[in-house]
Amino acid sequence: MFLCAFSEPESIEQYVSYLHKTFSDHYDTSQENGQIKRYELNVTNNGFCRYKRYFNNGKTEYFAFKLAKFKDMDYYGTTLSGKLYIHTKGDDVIVQTYKDRGGDVDSMATQVIIPVKNMEAEDLNQIRDNLEKICVQQQSVKIQ
Template sequence: MKKFTLNLRICLCALSCVIFMAFSTQVVLDEEFAYLQKKLCEHYDSSREGKEIKRYELNVTNSGFCRYRRYFSNGKVEYFSFNLIKFSGIDYYGTDKSGHLFLRTKGEDVIVQTYNDKKGGDIDSMACYMTIPMKDIEPQDLSDLSDRLVKMNAQLLAQK
């Protein structure tokens, strides 16, 4: 009887550890999504877009998508989106004062949509990177962003 209760206790402990670990992964991912959203919005450079951009939206969702939408003053809308599972790396071109952040994917995994364009109409296409204008970003911030994106990519792939 003692051996049975010992085995039962071991099984219950293992089961509770598995349950706690399953929920902790989602909490860690939510924190990573929030951090990424905060850093991208904090360093976004709206002055580089010029007066033709009325407003923008830059979102990292809980489902693992990075979305960037630009609204132009002439009514045109550009939309870029990709799943962080497809993330492959980042490149930054510029100085610590201003530059462009390239979020690269494994293939042509970035959805690019253009709406209300008077010259070209509505266009749907795919790309292998998303470009975001940045300002006042230190090399350490870029390194941290890259490390976190790689870690999030691995966690999202493990969940799938």
């Protein structure tokens, strides 16, 4: 316990790296029903989560939000397959749709939904913990 008091706290880069690796390792392409040609899911060192889906019909969906806006998360599914809902504090998720039947659309949302697989309770707890730590660190930097 005494030694832990003098250890360096983890950096935002470590939290971001963990989230990026976890989202990449657990992303479930099988839930996309063959409609998605490819996807990009990145968590950046400057505190953003960016998720882009390229559909077979040419449509593209892009979601982005600042990790400091994280509010809560839910998971619906089993340990084999499910959807991770990441909620923000308000309309903080940028949503852009390109080459859709209705044209290009820019809007805002309160959540991002990521299809995942092989998620244990511990994985979900670690994701939440890392998101919360990023929020705290980014808010404390903002205050200073």
